[in-house]
Amino acid sequence: MLTHLSIRNFAVVKTLNVDFTQGMTAITGETGAGKSISVDALGLCLGERADSGMVRTGATKAEVSATFYVKNLAGALNWLEEHELTDADEVIIRRVVSSEGRSKAFINGTPVPLQQLKSLGQFLLSIHGQHAHQHILKNDNQRNLLDQYAEHQHLIEKASASYQTLKTQKRQYQSLLEGQQQRTDRSQLLSYQIQELDEFALTEGEFHELESEHKKLSHSQTLLEQSQISFHQLYEADDFNALSAVQSSVDRLSELQEHDPSLTPIVTMLTEASIQIDEAANELRAYTEQLEIDPMRMQNVEARYSQALNLSRKHNVQPESLYDFHQELSAEYKNLVQDDSLLEELKAQLLVVESDYRKAALRLSASRKKSAKAFAKEVEQHVHQMNMADTEFEIAINYDEQGTPHNLGLDSVHFMVSTNKGQAKDNLEKVVSGGELSRIGLAIQVISSSSCDIATMIFDEVDSGISGSTASVVGQLLRKLGESTQVICVTHLPQVAARAHNQMFVTKFSDKNTTETHMISLQESERIEELARLLAGDTLTESAMANARELLEISNS
Template identity: 80%
Template sequence: MLTHLSIRNFAVVKTLDIEFNLGMTAVTGETGAGKSISVDALGLCLGDRADSGMVRTGAEKAEVSASFDISKLPAALSWLEQHELADDHDVLIRRVISSEGRSKAFINGTPVPLQQLKSLGFYLLSIHGQHAHQQILKNDHQLHLLDQYAEHQKLINSVSEHYQTLRNQQKQYQALLEGQQQRDDRSQLLSYQIVELDEFALAEGEFIELELEHKKLSHSQTLLEQSQISFHQLYEAEEFNALSAVQNSLDRLTELQQHDASLTPIVTMLTEASIQIEEASTELRAYTEQLEIDPMRMQNVEARYSQALDLARKHNVQPETLYDLHQELSQEYQDLVQDDSLLDGLKEQLQVLETEYRAVAQKLNISRQKAAKSFAKQVEQHIHKMNMADAEFTITVKHDEFGTPHKLGLDHISFMVSTNKGQAQDKLEKVVSGGELSRIGLAIQVISSSNNQVATMIFDEVDSGISGSTASVVGELLRKLGTSTQVICVTHLPQVAARAHNQMFVTKFSDKKTTETHMICLKENERIKELARLLAGDTLTESAIANAKELLQISNS
């Protein structure tokens, strides 16, 4: 529950500290005194947008802070622990706004982003403004109120999860479907290219071997002739050959080295040279013997080599990468075929997922139908007490079995009402007046709020357009709600204020230079005077005071 609110240099408030108690607290005051400033300040603590206009004139910054006792709010305590912001069973929210419009937010002294304020505020309090009744005219808000009353969040989550799964699958299917023509065109091209490459069937590394063999065969005649000449000069020539020349020199120097030992290294080198020449000659003879001039082989190699070059030019790649290209195109083609197969599989999966979605949406509809009857009955009972004795209120829940899936299901919700006997029911905006809408809206808020998990509820002049005996009923409703929830109600109605367990008075003071707003907690005799003012105006008569005493006595009996 809200325990303390501190405001510094906010709007017309210079300094304000307010302690709050359990039960229902009424906030009253003169028109324009700033009764709603506390509500606006709490809104900032919940993450509302801040601007420089909120800073009191002449001040550098505005600051608002709110303290809450969360000992009986396990969800709020769990949130704080999860975000490592817990501090026993209390929480302090602080918001600072500079005169330039910049703002900072703190939870238990730790700086936090505004989104965290909003997230935590959901567990702490709810604010119902004077324009909240207009929201009830909107179908999406009506659906929200009904779901809140039904307390079937697990069903809503299930529908939402099924919807998201279905939606993701639909996006994937649509993406594949939109690219199908492009894939078909690409597949046809790849099919032609792959058939051509398959027929050529170039093996890995084959082009390098082809290139080497082509070069060899192209120069085979020259290779043969020059190899034979070299062999002849090295080994076979009778008049002179390299081997006999080296051996002759070796023989002469071998005899001479006994006269000069320095010739020994030369003899060694010539010996090795003789051996090398002889081995080279043997190898060269073998080479010339196996070297064949095969015109047919040359023709075959020439044809395959030329075809490889042509295919490489056709595909705009280097000939040595032609094999890799063949593998890449084949893999791409297989992927495209797989995508088409996946498309068929996704279509079948979509049908299954949509069936499952519609099944859980049907369960949600059944729950809403049941809750709608109970909710409508309670609303009708409440508005009968608020001078709408002949009103009939129902909630229609139409299930579109074949409708487009939505994360909230397939239901269309309408609040229907007739305010007079014999009058056909129709949608709220077509039937009710402003005052009737206020009464219906207040009844709906009180009923739906009773299912809220928050400990503090704030009603900011939600009783506008209501007076007389109806106001007494409204006060009774809010007081009843205050027995289980902390209720803070900004009101101008004495019948509502008298029902409160506590009452605060807002007044405005001006010294002709500046204006300040103050809020004080009223004692019983002060409450009587304030109720008398609400009843009779600024001039307090004995009759008004007597009426105020009686009203307060009846309200608290």
């Protein structure tokens, strides 16, 4: 509930502090005095766009502050707790606008972005402007009003969740479907390449082995000949070989070391060299014995080595990377095959998800149809009281089973009306006049507002175009709504103002240089004078005062 509004240097208001109470509060005043300024200020508090024109002439900034009692507002309390902005049972929203048009916003003293003001505002109050009835001509708004009345948010959430799942699945399926031809072409190419590589069947590390063996076999004749010559020179030559020469030197020097001990290290080294030459000769003999020239093996290795080189050139990779390339192609081909399988799975899943969505949309539609009858009946009852006795009102719900999915279901909602006997019902905008639309619109706003959880409703001259006995009925409607909800109504009708639990008067004061707007709470005697002014104009007569007194007594009886 709105408890206090403070305005500084906003438009023509220099300073304004207003306390609000529960029930219905009427705001009246002279034409052009600024009755709607408080509404504009509250709109600014709840995130409406700011501009430099809002700042009072000569001031550097405008400031608006609104205090709400939120102890019983679960939605607002949850929001404040979620954003760590809780402050006991009150929330204070402040908006500051500079003369350059820049603005700052605060919730309980903490700076916040405008989006958070709007987000919190939906739990605090709703503002119905004097042209709000024009909004009900749009089918989307008609659907929203019906949903608000029906209070089936859980069904809307289920339909919306199903829609989001369907939308995601469709996007994924469409993406795979659009790339199907490319995947098919790529799969065919990969299939040919992989088949060729599969037939070659190069194993991991095999190319390095082929390369090494190819070099060895290519030089096998030279290796054999040179190895045999080396063995002969080291060990077998009768006229001279390295082993015999070293051993002979060891024998001669061994005899001499008795005469010169300094030869001993040399003898030791030659002895070790003799042993190593002998071992090397034995290893060389074994090498030559196992080294054989196999033309067939050479031919096979040459063929496989050449094919490996050809495939690497064909696929533009290094020969040593051919095996890894083969594995990469196989993995890519496997993924492509899986994508095609996934496409079929998604297609089947899509049918299930779409079926789930249509079931959710159908349940939502059934709830709308059920609520539409009760809503239409209430609208009829209200407009009958507003001098439209022959009006018939109906809400048509058209469920399009084959329609394009939407997060709010598959219904199109149409407000249908007939204002005269024998007249067929048609869409609202085709039948009603401006005055009739005002009355129907007001009835719909009051009915839909009474079914929501917002604690404060603001009606800004929604009774425009209404007068006489109809105005009295409008006042009754708003007062009834004010018994369970805080209602603030800007009005120029005495029949509406008289029905209010509280009344405020807006006046404008001007000197030669500036203009100021003030708002005061009226006591009973002051209310009578203001009602008399609304009834008879600026000249207050005894008759007007008597009529005003009677109107106030009847309204509060």
